[in-house]
Amino acid sequence: MNLLKAGRVLRRTLWQAIPTVISVVILNFCLLQLVPGDAADVIAAESGAATAETMAQLRSHFGLDLPVLHQLAGYLNNLAHFSLGTSPRYNLPVTTLIGARxxxxxxxxxxxxxxxxxxxxxxxxxxxxxxxxxxxxxxxxxxxxxxxxxxxxxxxxxxxxxxxxxxxxxxxxxxxxxxxxxxxxxxxxxxxxxxxxxxxxxxxxxxxxxxxxxxxxxxxxxxxxxxxxxxxxxxxxxxxxxxxxxxxxxxxxxxxxxxxxxxxxxxxxxxxxxxxxxxxxxxxxxxxARDYTVLLGILLLSSLLVIVANMLVDLLHAWLDPRIQLR
CATH class of the missing domain: 1.10.3720.10 (MetI-like)
Structure with missing residues (x-):
């Protein structure tokens, strides 16, 4: 297998990966919005008690009180700036939590x-x-x-x-x-x-x-x-x-x-x-913990790992059988 074939695989994978990743991000976000409860509920339950005002402040602090489309736009904006957001549970950047694991x-x-x-x-x-x-x-x-x-x-x-x-x-x-x-x-x-x-x-x-x-x-x-x-x-x-x-x-x-x-x-x-x-x-x-920000980051990373794995499989096929033409 020559470098030209490898370059074809990389280009094809990248062009296919972009719409796939965007679809995965939007689908995961919408599905998690259907799950009952949020991080504010868990934090309030762990504290032992919380008033309605405290719950409202928590949701406002984490942006959970915004309309779904506004939350999705904010999340996509973070991804555009290569940021996965901040975890409400750990109060740390999601990239830091994922990088440690x-x-x-x-x-x-x-x-x-x-x-x-x-x-x-x-x-x-x-x-x-x-x-x-x-x-x-x-x-x-x-x-x-x-x-x-x-x-x-x-x-x-x-x-x-x-x-x-x-x-x-x-x-x-x-x-x-x-x-x-x-x-x-x-x-x-x-x-x-x-x-x-x-x-x-x-x-x-x-x-x-x-x-x-x-x-x-x-x-x-x-x-x-x-x-x-x-x-x-x-x-x-x-x-x-x-x-x-x-x-x-x-x-x-x-x-x-x-x-x-x-x-x-x-x-x-x-x-x-x-x-x-x-x-x-x-x-x-x-x-x-209903920490959906971290979960979205893990799901996104999982999608990228699967895409990379399939790209490596295509390269392996070309090495095992030179008759396979990668376009």
């Missing part, structure tokens, strides 16, 4: 997606090469179990087994509180806290990628170019890796890009179970 969520998502792809493709390759035999049947049952097991239940059972009974891994959080690790010790500590939430989030996707890899490899193995490679006397491992598996990865990468948004949504449950300080947990806290 974004790294943890990306780390968790990339670890879960990488684990799901590596394990799923490996299991699918074994299933395809041993189709109809006991490894294929055993791994198919395992994939079915992972597919039907909720992520939060898998996470809770992992905590019971590896943290409570065996004591190998921490139960939650992203680092050991008060340990003061630096350098590689800090990296190792974060990795230990990352293992269980990444495994819990990746279980469902391991099953999907394994089954899809198996089906794709079986379909590709029937193609003429594979029989030609075998007729040339190439080693079976070379045929499997360079000819069958490489072409079978195209539908797998497509599904991975499609599930990137689902993976981000699943982070809400997993981060809550493991007390992982990421965007999913921040979104949950924002919903409970």
């Amino acid at each position: 974004l790294g943890n969520t990306l780390l968790l998502m990339l670890a879960a997606l990488g684990t799901a792809l590596a394990v799923g493709i490996l299991l699918g390759s074994v299933m395809a090469s041993r189709v109809g035999r006991w490894p294929d049947r055993l791994l198919s049952v395992l994939a079915l179990l992972l597919y039907s097991t909720p992520g939060f239940w898998l996470g809770l059972m992992a905590i019971v087994l590896f943290s409570v009974h065996l004591g190998w891994l921490p139960t939650g959080g992203s680092e050991s509180i008060g340990a003061g690790y630096t350098g590689w010790a800090s990296v190792a500590d974060t990795a230990r806290h990352l293992v269980l939430p990444a495994l819990a989030m990746s279980g469902f996707y391991i099953a999907i990628f394994a089954r899809l890899t198996r089906a794709s490899m079986l379909e590709v193995s029937r193609q003429d170019f594979v029989r030609t490679a075998e007729a040339k006397g190439l080693h079976p491992l070379t045929v499997t890796v360079h000819h069958v598996l490489r072409n079978a990865l195209i539908p797998v990468s497509t599904v991975a890009g499609m599930h990137f948004g689902t993976l981000l949504g699943g982070a809400v449950v997993v981060e809550t179970v493991f007390s992982w300080p990421g965007l999913g947990r921040l979104a949950f806290e924002s919903v409970m």
Whole structure:
């Protein structure tokens, strides 16, 4: 793949992203306006008591008493100036709150997606090469179990087994509180806290990628170019890796890009179970606090991440199969 093709992908993605992002922003804003309650109600409830005058002052301070169209215009004006507004709950810029959590969520998502792809493709390759035999049947049952097991239940059972009974891994959080690790010790500590939430989030996707890899490899193995490679006397491992598996990865990468948004949504449950300080947990806290300004910022960022993920998938397709023309 040359730079010209990459430039075409970037230009096409940007032109498609602009109306998509604008539509997502307006739709999310309108939907959240239909939800009963606001940040003033939550703040008043936490204070124990509030008069009608106090509630009116709170809503006036946060701009919640303005007409919906005026609130939407103000929010779009903030976005035009690269600002996501200020959180009524934390009294901090939304970009500051999201920036403090974004790294943890990306780390968790990339670890879960990488684990799901590596394990799923490996299991699918074994299933395809041993189709109809006991490894294929055993791994198919395992994939079915992972597919039907909720992520939060898998996470809770992992905590019971590896943290409570065996004591190998921490139960939650992203680092050991008060340990003061630096350098590689800090990296190792974060990795230990990352293992269980990444495994819990990746279980469902391991099953999907394994089954899809198996089906794709079986379909590709029937193609003429594979029989030609075998007729040339190439080693079976070379045929499997360079000819069958490489072409079978195209539908797998497509599904991975499609599930990137689902993976981000699943982070809400997993981060809550493991007390992982990421965007999913921040979104949950924002919903409970009716802090819709923060929630809108998280939804907007999620949309941008999905767009970037699909752009990377297009680039990966062009690298896996040079015959694919990107326009």
